Amino acid sequence: MIKLLLSGVVAASVALGPLAAPAHASAPAPPAPVLLAPRGPYPLGTATLHLVDSSRADPWTPARRRELMVTLWYPARAKSGVRARYVTPAESALLLAGLEAEGVPTDLLSRIKTHAVTGAAPSRTGLPLVVLSPGFGLPRSSLTSLGEDLASRGYAVAAIDHTYESRATTFPDGRTTTCTACDIEDSPGRVPAIRSADVSFVIDRLTGSRPAWGPPGLIDASRIGLAGHSIGGNSAAQAMRDDPRIDAGVNMDGAFIAPIAAPGLARPFLLFGAADTFTPGSPDEERSWRDNWPRLTGWKRWAAVTGAGHESFTDYPMLGEQLGMPAGALTGVRAVDVTRTYVSAFFDRHLRGRARPLLDGRSPKYPEVKFQAVG
Template identity: 50%
Template sequence: MRQLLTVTVTTGLVVLAASACSAPTPPRAAAPPPTSTGPATLPAPTGAHPVATTVLHLTDTSRPDPWDPDLDARQLKVTLWYPTRQRDGHRAPYMTAKESELLLKGSNVASAPYDVLSKTRTNAVKDADPAGRGLPLVVLSPGFTKPVSTLTSLAEDLASRGYVVAGIDHTHESHATTLSDGRVAECLACDSDTDPGFGARVVQGRAADVSFVLDRLPSAWRHPGLIDRSRIAMAGQSIGGAGAVAAMIKDSRVRAGIDMDGTTYARIPTGGLARPFMFLGSREHVPGGRDTSWDRDWKRLTGWKRWLTLSDAEHQSFTDIPLLADVIGLEPLPGMLPAARGAELTRTYVAAFLDQHLKSQRQPLLEGPSPRYPEVTFCPATCGTPATPLPRTPGRRSGS
């Protein structure tokens, strides 16, 4: 039903695909030893600004936790990335050793020390003071069972380009979320993943999480003036991308959205969704392909829209997972988009979309195929539907 990190190890090949939490555990003896001689290092951000990061813990007392009936409030961990002037300082951890252990165990990976992902080198200075004022905000939502840290490379790059990024860990939908008191919440939702209507339930919950974070962020952080609340977008991978659709339907503050390779579940109203939206996916999401949800929703996107697919991309090509494959001791499938190229394409097209719709900067890259990025296909031509023309004066759009 939903798409998440499931790693199947067979003669050293890793398949990053759609599966269920209850998928059979692959034979661990078949996993090769790690090939990397040191910790993974995320690619450097491409923007002009150094990057900082901090963590907020927020509690929504207006609703119970949707996965734990014993909790009468919803606890969320929100990681912020933002521009700073500070270039030196302690780099933020990628995740804790316990989070690394639970993620790898939950994903059936046993080919490396369980704390290996906690040693990943990031680029953001921990808790540094921000630079700037009135910056656009981008909300990030990860795939099911994965922490938002698996989108760190994208988040750091956006922050270096002048965005504030708020990554939400949706508690009990990940293998590991560290709460404010140090307890680590595990994936309770994994017990329900075969229930009818599961996907719709998840994305509605994520939309509620997003609205709550937007409500609380100005008062919960000591730098509220850094964010321009009139310029907010959301991007997500897998069911996080589906959550972007649901959040835009629920909350008009989200002015633009991106779904990275996620089957959608929230139904767009018959009147359409007129705010800018972009599908960015793998070959599983070509028009008329295995997943038809994008075909359905494309017709109801009535504003600026793009449908892009990356040749040889896999489900995790839009995350950090391929960048970490060496230290986990896994090899990509032959012909798969190289990890560094996948990160470059994701960063480039996500930033172009956001620059156009949150910064009013026209992006020729979004007008059609580019010889610099031959892996990117503009699917409206394949669909037989003309691409939505760019507005003469690109800018922020309001919508339904």
């Protein structure tokens, strides 16, 4: 369970730590890794938002109001322009410092270019919204490949840095906060409720007549989804219980630290995880997915991905392999493809009403995905 709760500390170290340092001190610095291109038909725009919830004290640093950094991706008019960087130099340095890698430029991750043009004008309005919540200790950038792909298919996507729960979050005034919550013993149990409040606040700020960014009507507030990795997946279920505006949710390999409360969750939900973690009979499954499965009372699927690790639902295995890490049973590129395919199919079905037979059984194109249960 420690791996599942502290994914930023463990999974990022597994994904990047052993390969970050060159084999010899004299070896040239590695080039910046490249993100897998999104597959949808629309060019991408992006905006970085600093949102302050003046009604709420920060739960980890109560002397401050709760403030969040959010990356918004969306279909754009422009196909060219200045592409956004993956993280800031300060964030890159802190993320790499935690891995104790020698000989790696501290700005390596900030030299990764995304596929989205900064500040590009949106090409359309009335977009369904998908909110993304990363694993504990991980930044919002860890879900960039998924976010960009969804946006290229016609979604607005908002990835949240849950302040003081990420190893590094840079704010417009130059501050870069770290993971205060990582050093608090009982923090995992507090996270789902905190993130639920964060998600609702972000939805508030992105919808309505005066949104924080873009024209009114950019987002269709009647079509909202939420996907989270690790503890972000548990938080997705809690946020859906707390906020009826969220129509559908995905838990990517996250244990249910906070059980789904009675009378259950009656909206569509996808459990999508590594086969060796949550398949029947595994110790973690015994305490988590099996117990909460009956509490999901709406449309539901439980899918296990053979060969996946806990971090396979993020960018990190794909980036790590480009820096020399041996590929696992499920390569980083394949993991990104599988995650994008099933998560987008789920939201297409439940936010757009499109038939997606992929969600009803085994697919010869994706033999590593097995449905453990359907409902």
